Amino acid sequence: MTVQQPNSFRTGPDERGHFGIYGGRFVAETLMPNILQLEAAYTAAKADPGFQKEMDHHLTHFVGRPSPLYFAERLTTKLGGAKIYFKREDLNHTGAHKVNNVTGQIMLAMRMGKKRIIAETGAGMHGVATATLCAKFGLDCIVYMGAVDVERQQPNVLRMKMLGAEVRAVTSGSHTLKDAMNEALRDWVTNVSDTFYCIGTVAGPHPYPAMVRDFQCIIGKETREQMQAAEGRLPDSLVACIGGGSNAMGLFHPFLDDRSVEIYGVEAAGHGIPSGKHAASVAGGRPGVLHGNRTYLLMDADGQITEAHSISAGLDYPGIGPEHSWLNDMGRVKFLSATDDEAVAAFQLCSQLEGIIPALEPAHALARVFDLAPKLPKDHLMVVNMSGRGDKDLASVEAYLASKKK
Amino acid sequence: MTTRIDRRFAALKAEGRAALVTFTMAGDPDYDTALAIAKALPKAGADVIELGMPFTDPMADGPAIQAAGLRALAAGQNMIKTLKLVREFRVSDNDTPIVLMGYYNPIYIYGVEKFLTDAIAAGVDGLIVVDLPPEEDEELCLPALKAGLNFIRLATPTTDDKRLPAVLNNTSGFVYYVSITGITGAAAPDATKVSAAVDRIKRHTKLPVAVGFGVRSAEQARAIAENADGVVVGSAIVDVLRGSLDKSGKAGSGTVKAVTDLVSALAEGVKSARRVPAK
Structure with a gap:
C-alpha cells in the first residue's frame, strides 16, 4: 500500500x-x-x-541548556560505520529530557x-x-x-x-x-x-x-544548530527510544520535513515480540482509545488493554503518542524494537566504551544503533538521543545480570 | 420515535415519582449470577437498568467499580457475552429499559456499526460512554442516534451554562447529572447543591434528569428524588455484591438477595420522596 x-x-x-x-x-x-x-x-x-x-x-540557568552534541568516538570506531553523535539530554539538571x-x-x-x-x-x-x-x-x-x-x-x-x-x-x-x-x-x-x-x-x-512536543522540540532545534557547527550539514539519521515518545518527538519533529534525514524510533521488545511480553505498541499493537487519545495500543481481541513488559520502567507503557502513530502510518518514522537482553548489553557497552552510563530507555536506541551503524558509510552522520542517565537503573541491571547467570 | 427509556420516564412522571436507576457490572461476579441479578432487579424496584461493560482501565471509576470490572473480566466477560446477557434478559422482560455504560475502546474494537446493530437486536435502549464528550460526537453518538439508540450524556458540576447546550445537544433518553467532581462511589453529594444543579439543567432541556455518583443510601436516594427525575446507584450495589462473595471471590448463595435487598430499600427511599412541584 x-x-x-x-x-x-x-x-x-x-x-x-x-x-x-x-x-x-x-x-x-x-x-x-x-x-x-x-x-x-x-x-x-x-x-x-x-x-x-x-x-x-x-x-539556560536552571536546566543547563544547551545540552552538548557529543561525538562518540570509541563507539564509532568499534562499530566501524556511521559517525555517531549523542545528544546529551542526560546532562540536563535532573538527568533526563x-x-x-x-x-x-x-x-x-x-x-x-x-x-x-x-x-x-x-x-x-x-x-x-x-x-x-x-x-x-x-x-x-x-x-x-x-x-x-x-x-x-x-x-x-x-x-x-x-x-x-x-x-x-x-x-x-x-x-x-x-x-x-x-x-x-x-x-x-x-x-x-x-x-x-x-x-x-x-x-x-x-x-x-x-x-x-513543542516543549521538547528544543532537543531537535539545538541538534540542528550543533550539527551545522560540527559538520556543516544536517545529520543523515536520527535514532531515539520510544515509550510514550517525548524524547523522540523532541528530536524528530524539527527534522520531519528534511526528507534526507532517516528517522528511527525504537520500542521496547521486552522478552521479544513473539513472546507477547513486550511494550512495542506499534510492532505488536493496533489503534484504539485510551487515556484521552486514539493511538496504537497493546490490547486483546476484546479491546481490553494488556500489560506491557519491559526491563525499562520508562518504556513500560501499552501505548505511544498519537503523532508517532501517524508518522508510522505515513512511513516518515521507521519503528524498530530492542529486547531487554539487547538493551542491557548496550547499557554495558556504552558505559565501558564511552564513560557514559545511559538510562535503560536510550540503551534500547543504542541497541539498534549497533546493527544500523556498521552497515553505513563512514561519512553518515547519526544522532542518538541520550535521553537520560542510568544511575537509577544500576540495581535493575545488576539484578538482571545476576538472574541470567543462574 | 419513543424508546423504552422515554416511555418509562413518561409513566413515572404520570405516577409522580422519580426513577431508580441501578448500575451493576455485566458478568460480575460471573455471567450466570449477573443475569440472575439483572432479571431480579425490576421486581426489586429498579426502573432503569444500567449494565456496565467491563474495561481494564476505567479512568472515571472508583475502587468498587474498578474491582467489579476486573472480576467480570477474570470470569471471562466480553462484549459478546454482555450483549447476550441483554438478549437473555429481554426474553422475560420487554419493558425495563437497559442502558449499557462503559468506555469507548471495547466498542471501537468490536466495531461501531456492528456494535449498534447487535446492541439493538439484543434489546439495548441507550448508551453511556464516559470518555466520549460532545467533541467526539462523530465517533459513536451520532451513529447511535441515527440507529435509534438513546445516547445519554453526563453533565457535571464543571459543565457551566455556556457549555451545557453543547452537552445537551445530541443527548436523548435522559441527562445523567454527575453530582460531584470526582470518581464513582467517592464523596457524598450535597442534596441542596444537587437540587439547584438539576434546576439549572432543566432550564436548558425537557429531558428527564437523573443524578448519580456517590448516592449510597435509601435516605440519600429519597433526598435526591425530591427534585431529580431519577436517582442512579452503582458503587453501593456493587459493594454489597462484593460483600456477598465467598473467600475465593465466587458468588455465594445470598448474592442475588444481597443485591435485591439493597435495591428494594433504595426503591422505598425513592418512592417516599416528597416531590417538589415542577418549576
Whole structure:
C-alpha cells in the first residue's frame, strides 16, 4: 500500500487535536472544561514573547541548556560505520529530557494560577523533574507511580521525597505506568479546580501531545544548530527510544520535513515480540482509545488493554503518542524494537566504551544503533538521543545480570 | 420515535415519582449470577437498568467499580457475552429499559456499526460512554442516534451554562447529572447543591434528569428524588455484591438477595420522596 504523504509533516494537529485518525479528546465531561481552558492558556502563552523569554531563562540557568552534541568516538570506531553523535539530554539538571517539558508546563500552571501539581511517572524521571520544578517554585506536588515501579526505581522515589513531593504508590491494575496515569486522571477529575496535571509524554488528550512536543522540540532545534557547527550539514539519521515518545518527538519533529534525514524510533521488545511480553505498541499493537487519545495500543481481541513488559520502567507503557502513530502510518518514522537482553548489553557497552552510563530507555536506541551503524558509510552522520542517565537503573541491571547467570 | 427509556420516564412522571436507576457490572461476579441479578432487579424496584461493560482501565471509576470490572473480566466477560446477557434478559422482560455504560475502546474494537446493530437486536435502549464528550460526537453518538439508540450524556458540576447546550445537544433518553467532581462511589453529594444543579439543567432541556455518583443510601436516594427525575446507584450495589462473595471471590448463595435487598430499600427511599412541584 502506498501512502499519500502530506506536503509537510509538521502542521499537525488539526484544531480538534487530530493527527490523521489519531489523537483527539477522549475524556470524561468533568475534565473537558479544564482541557479547553488549558488549550486556551497554552495558545496565549505561545503567542507571548515574555513566556518564551522566561522559559529560555530557566532552561539556560536552571536546566543547563544547551545540552552538548557529543561525538562518540570509541563507539564509532568499534562499530566501524556511521559517525555517531549523542545528544546529551542526560546532562540536563535532573538527568533526563523530561525537565524540558516540565519547565514549560509548570510555568503554564503558574500563569493559570494552579498551585497543586499532579504527575504520573514510570521510571521516575518525569516525577523527579516535576518534583524539582515544584520545589523551585513552591508548588504542591503529588506523583503517582505504579507500585512495581516504586520498587524498581527506588533512587528516584527517594529523590522525589527529598524534593518535598508526595509519592503515591498505585496498586490498581498492573501497578505500572498506565495505572499511574489512570490514578492521576482520577485525581484530576476529583480536584479539577485547583489542580494542574503535568503529563510527562506526548500522549493524553489534546492539547497535551502537541504541547509536550513543542516543549521538547528544543532537543531537535539545538541538534540542528550543533550539527551545522560540527559538520556543516544536517545529520543523515536520527535514532531515539520510544515509550510514550517525548524524547523522540523532541528530536524528530524539527527534522520531519528534511526528507534526507532517516528517522528511527525504537520500542521496547521486552522478552521479544513473539513472546507477547513486550511494550512495542506499534510492532505488536493496533489503534484504539485510551487515556484521552486514539493511538496504537497493546490490547486483546476484546479491546481490553494488556500489560506491557519491559526491563525499562520508562518504556513500560501499552501505548505511544498519537503523532508517532501517524508518522508510522505515513512511513516518515521507521519503528524498530530492542529486547531487554539487547538493551542491557548496550547499557554495558556504552558505559565501558564511552564513560557514559545511559538510562535503560536510550540503551534500547543504542541497541539498534549497533546493527544500523556498521552497515553505513563512514561519512553518515547519526544522532542518538541520550535521553537520560542510568544511575537509577544500576540495581535493575545488576539484578538482571545476576538472574541470567543462574 | 419513543424508546423504552422515554416511555418509562413518561409513566413515572404520570405516577409522580422519580426513577431508580441501578448500575451493576455485566458478568460480575460471573455471567450466570449477573443475569440472575439483572432479571431480579425490576421486581426489586429498579426502573432503569444500567449494565456496565467491563474495561481494564476505567479512568472515571472508583475502587468498587474498578474491582467489579476486573472480576467480570477474570470470569471471562466480553462484549459478546454482555450483549447476550441483554438478549437473555429481554426474553422475560420487554419493558425495563437497559442502558449499557462503559468506555469507548471495547466498542471501537468490536466495531461501531456492528456494535449498534447487535446492541439493538439484543434489546439495548441507550448508551453511556464516559470518555466520549460532545467533541467526539462523530465517533459513536451520532451513529447511535441515527440507529435509534438513546445516547445519554453526563453533565457535571464543571459543565457551566455556556457549555451545557453543547452537552445537551445530541443527548436523548435522559441527562445523567454527575453530582460531584470526582470518581464513582467517592464523596457524598450535597442534596441542596444537587437540587439547584438539576434546576439549572432543566432550564436548558425537557429531558428527564437523573443524578448519580456517590448516592449510597435509601435516605440519600429519597433526598435526591425530591427534585431529580431519577436517582442512579452503582458503587453501593456493587459493594454489597462484593460483600456477598465467598473467600475465593465466587458468588455465594445470598448474592442475588444481597443485591435485591439493597435495591428494594433504595426503591422505598425513592418512592417516599416528597416531590417538589415542577418549576
